[in-house]
Amino acid sequence: MYDLVIVGGGLWGTAASWSAVEHRFGRVLLLERNTFVAGESSAKAGGIVSDFVAHPDDQAWVTESRTLFRQAQEISGDRTMIQENGMLSLCTPVQAEQLATQVQDLQRRNIPVDVWDSRAIGAHWPDLDRVSADMIGIWTPQDWHVNPTAAANAFLTLARVKGLEVRFNYRATTIAIESRRVLVHTSEESIEAARVLVTAGTWTRKLLQTAGIDIPFRPYRTQLASLEFPAGYQLPIVRELSTDMYFVPDGAHNLLVGDGTRLWEHDPDNYETLGDPDFHQDVASGVMRLISKGEYAQLRRSWAGLCGATPDRRPLVGKVADRLYIACGDNGFGIKRGPALGALAAKIAMDAAEAPQLNPHRYPPIDFPLRPGSGGTFDS
Ligand SMILES: Cc1cc2nc3c(=O)[nH]c(=O)nc-3n(C[C@H](O)[C@H](O)[C@H](O)COP(=O)(O)OP(=O)(O)OC[C@H]3O[C@@H](n4cnc5c(N)ncnc54)[C@H](O)[C@@H]3O)c2cc1C
Known part of the structure; x- marks a missing residue:
């Protein structure tokens, strides 16, 4: 049985994986439905990383993400990952x-x-x-353009060195919460975990619904x-x-x-x-x-x-049921905050951090109006 299974290898899931193995959270497995990481929203992004965000939490996450991007760049030696354009x-x-x-x-x-x-x-x-x-x-x-695919690959490499197990071409089809474990049924096999963290980007709501859980997410x-x-x-x-x-x-x-x-x-x-x-x-x-x-x-x-x-344009990061955790709700600016939010999600999933303001159940799973965002500049 795995101590933690992370479902979804975008920027958030690879950063979560690195954090989990860095903090020695036991046996950790990353599942990714594609044959490579960061093939979905993370690969399609503009990659703007800017401090010009209004919310104090976002400011802190951008600062922490910059540190993680830098570490990934230095350790991987990929000089193209960060462009300091301003x-x-x-x-x-x-x-x-x-x-x-x-x-x-x-x-x-x-x-x-x-x-x-x-x-x-x-x-x-x-x-x-x-x-x-x-x-x-x-x-x-001091604002940057970051290549999110390069960053996610660097996080993955660093996590693998520290013992992360990875299965590509594994699509989680349903999640079942049992009394002492969570079962992740995949396109290939069923996997047993003590805890599961879903970082499946815009698929997160659909996947949770298979476990009978709904979240306010569009x-x-x-x-x-x-x-x-x-x-x-x-x-x-x-x-x-x-x-x-x-x-x-x-x-x-x-x-x-x-x-x-x-x-x-x-x-x-x-x-x-x-x-x-x-x-x-x-x-x-x-x-x-x-x-x-x-x-x-x-x-x-x-x-x-x-x-x-999400209804308040803030991320959903935390516990949704016993042993089941999520991190999603980027509201269009999840590259600049992704490494920090992934790391935070891993820590919450292993009881090493709390973020009550991000509680995924703070709103009922209602319909809500979608609003434009300017990358967090006007979010307070
Ligand atoms: C056009 C565009 C431009 C953008 N520009 C910026 C920008 O300049 N700056 C910025 O900060 N943000 C930007 N964003 C937002 C940014 O792309 C996202 O916030 C970020 O990529 C979210 O990362 P993620 O890891 O949550 O999701 P994703 O990158 O989508 O990763 C989710 C992963 O989960 C996997 N997955 C899904 N379901 C399953 C399953 N059932 N089983 C196994 N694996 C599964 C997927 O294959 C995928 O690899 C942009 C987005 C777009 C679309």
Whole structure:
């Protein structure tokens, strides 16, 4: 019997696995339905890691996640995992006023931040030559682009060295809670565990329902496009807060452009994984609105993935039944907090930590409206 079975090897599940074996929580097994880790939402993400988040818990999780990303990078030797691009948040004067306390908060935490008018934006980043005259830029130079797949693979390697067992191509089909154990029935065999932690991303609710448990959780869809700039460009990570559009540099000639969020519930087993034609239109007009070089950009490809919403936009991490635990509810910004939340979930599952504010049962499993989020910048 395993002491802990973790179901789902995305960024959260691989980080949880590493934490569990690091803390010597006994015999730990990770189950992943694909033949590799981080093949779902984690692979599809823009990978923005920013301190510009409003909620104090998020601020702490981003700080801890940065440390874990750094450790993973140093130990694995993968120099491409973290790109220190810096981020420019473009806001209207009204938004800049709303964010003034947050800017002060960053300064109080000794995190570098600058507020620029449109002239300063153009002086620092000449390729942003179509920014309107009244636009304000909030510059956070220490923000990163992280490759989540590389990070998840590094967490997995580190965990395996410490004794993690892994089964790929194992899809947990049902979970049954018995008096002294939990049985995870998979596509291959049934597995016995003292405790189970489900980190199955947007499948978490469906899987829990097989154990007769429901949670307030709704998957929604969001999109990313990769554009080719034949003559190259020089840009940091850019977010336009009035539209939620963002750019992430991806090498010298490619730019990732999001977000194309579709705020209605999607089935993780049946949703459109390519970008929509109207998203492509929005990307083209959004890029050309800010950058004249955008006129020559070509669409390389586009894709869509799912995020998991909760009623209060806070994660669900903790116990859902005897011996059964979950970690989900990224609300669209689970890369920047994923390593810390995975580690926390493992500790809660082994009684080594508590986080009552994340109790998965704090709301009944009701329907609730889906809301846009700007990566946690406006969540307080
Ligand atoms: C287009 C897009 C852009 C994004 N950009 C950002 C960003 O810039 N910054 C940011 O912070 N966040 C971003 N996000 C959000 C981020 O991708 C997620 O928060 C994060 O990937 C969640 O990780 P996870 O491990 O919970 O889920 P996942 O990565 O989906 O992992 C879940 C894993 O569980 C496995 N699984 C599911 N069911 C089973 C089962 N029954 N048995 C076994 N295995 C199972 C899946 O195969 C998968 O590997 C973005 C999301 C999308 C879609």
